[in-house]
Amino acid sequence: MARKGETVRKIVSMLAVAALLAVGGCRRAPATPEQLEAAYAAVEEAWDAAATPEAGLGIARKFLRDHPDTKYTARVVRKAVRVLAEDLERPAEAEAFVREVRSKVNDPANARALAVTHVRTLSALGRGPELARVAAPLAGDAGLDFYDQVGIAEAAIAAGAWETALTFASLAAEIDGEKLAAISPAGRYPTPADLERGVNKRKAWALADKGWAEHNLGRTGEALETFGTAWKLDARQIMGNSETSLPVYWGRALLAAGRPAEAVEVLAPSALYGGESDAREVLEEAWKTLGGQGSFEDYLWGERQRRAIPAPEFTLPDYERRPWQLASLRGAEATLLSFWFPT
Amino acid sequence: MELPRVEELYRTYRDRGFNVVAVEALRDTERARKFIADKKLSFSFLENGTGEAEVVARLYGVGGFPTSFLLDREGRIMFSHLGFEAGDEKKLEEEILKLLEKQ
Numbered sequence: 001m002a003r004k005g006e007t008v009r010k011i012v013s014m015l016a017v018a019a020l021l022a023v024g025g026c027r028r029a030p031a032t033p034e035q036l037e038a039a040y041a042a043v044e045e046a047w048d049a050a051a052t053p054e055a056g057l058g059i060a061r062k063f064l065r066d067h068p069d070t071k072y073t074a075r076v077v078r079k080a081v082r083v084l085a086e087d088l089e090r091p092a093e094a095e096a097f098v099r100e101v102r103s104k105v106n107d108p109a110n111a112r113a114l115a116v117t118h119v120r121t122l123s124a125l126g127r128g129p130e131l132a133r134v135a136a137p138l139a140g141d142a143g144l145d146f147y148d149q150v151g152i153a154e155a156a157i158a159a160g161a162w163e164t165a166l167t168f169a170s171l172a173a174e175i176d177g178e179k180l181a182a183i184s185p186a187g188r189y190p191t192p193a194d195l196e197r198g199v200n201k202r203k204a205w206a207l208a209d210k211g212w213a214e215h216n217l218g219r220t221g222e223a224l225e226t227f228g229t230a231w232k233l234d235a236r237q238i239m240g241n242s243e244t245s246l247p248v249y250w251g252r253a254l255l256a257a258g259r260p261a262e263a264v265e266v267l268a269p270s271a272l273y274g275g276e277s278d279a280r281e282v283l284e285e286a287w288k289t290l291g292g293q294g295s296f297e298d299y300l301w302g303e304r305q306r307r308a309i310p311a312p313e314f315t316l317p318d319y320e321r322r323p324w325q326l327a328s329l330r331g332a333e334a335t336l337l338s339f340w341f342p343t
Numbered sequence: 344m345e346l347p348r349v350e351e352l353y354r355t356y357r358d359r360g361f362n363v364v365a366v367e368a369l370r371d372t373e374r375a376r377k378f379i380a381d382k383k384l385s386f387s388f389l390e391n392g393t394g395e396a397e398v399v400a401r402l403y404g405v406g407g408f409p410t411s412f413l414l415d416r417e418g419r420i421m422f423s424h425l426g427f428e429a430g431d432e433k434k435l436e437e438e439i440l441k442l443l444e445k446q
Contacts, residue, residue, distance in 0.1 A: 147364070337413075
């Protein structure tokens with residue numbers, strides 16, 4: 001059976017290549033959905049098998065020339081941009097690539113997706129004003145989802161386009177249960193409480209970006225309020241990693257506002273227990289502002305001891321169905337408690 | 344932290360009092376057993392509970408996996424870690440050594 005499957009796959013891929021050539025050969029006649037699908041499948045396969053990244057890009061360019069403005073356009077462009085910007089480290093060419101394809105696209109979904117990609121490539125080049133111009137028309141686009149919005153906000157933050165960051169982070173922060181369900185796989189949130197947690201987590205994420213934009217626009221009072229709201233929505237993990245930039249952004253804003261003691265409180269969980277280097281850096285600044293003396297490493301160790309909280313007790317079954325208690329660890333010098341899933 | 348890398352640390356430091364307990368968050372016990380056998384993991388494994396007994400999200404507030412907490416002799420959380428980037432095990436090893444040496 002395995003051998004037969006292999007043969008069938010080979011034939012299918014040969015047919016796909018034939019289809020690609022056939023469709024490519026008669027450019028004027030629009031491809032049928034089946035032809036287009038086959039051509040796209042062939043491109044994917046040929047691209048993955050390409051000897052060099054450049055050869056792969058050639059295959060992508062040909063596909064985009066032969067089939068401009070199809071449902072595969074954005075996907076092909078995103079992959080090409082990844083290859084150019086990340087694998088080949090040629091971000092300027094990535095930007096030019098998207099710009100060129102964008103100029104030939106009319107379909108609204110394609111125009112939107114390519115504009116989002118264009119924003120990211122401009123961010124990588126630090127071209128804030130241009131990024132703001134490309135992003136502006138997207139602000140009123142109802143087809144943008146949470147990840148598009150927060151992605152644009154963070155691209156804008158990276159390029160220092162603060163007004164754009166504020167606009168899109170504010171839009172992203174309007175996420176609700178209905179919107180989240182629409183962009184999540186079925187069954188991802190089995191109960192209303194799960195859905196609410198998912199919404200709050202994303203809202204906090206967007207608000208962290210919003211607050212950072214406000215702070216950088218000189219509206220630190222508003223920013224501190226925004227950060228406070230974000231924290232209340234997403235004080236989830238008991239210690240350590242926050243998963244968002246909230247502690248770092250909030251800590252920096254508090255420090256700038258002349259409130260270093262509060263900055264320490266905000267930064268402590270991720271800087272002390274998460275080992276996040278950005279948080280540690282800002283904490284060191286806050287510590288120095290407060291007149292910290294001696295070794296910062298010693299201060300960190302002392303604070304960790306002073307602020308440490310006990311791991312919550314629990315009983316769970318092991319794989320032989322015997323109950324196991326956290327308390328049974330007494331005597332171990334150090335224990336790693338790991339939450340995982342098999343990959 | 345990737346469990347096969349944790350296994351290496353476990354073998355290195357268990358005689359000095361380092362312990363590992365892994366809670367499988369999705370209750371995919373069959374796949375978990377296979378993974379444990381394939382990777383020859385020798386530390387303790389538990390199943391996450393469901394509903395009110397669910398430890399992962401409700402008690403520890405863990406949103407992403409893998410997430411690990413390093414506990415000291417008194418069962419206090421001294422370090423936490425999310426993800427499995429290569430090289431992270433170095434950082435974890437440093438933290439383990441701090442606990443084995445300093446307390």
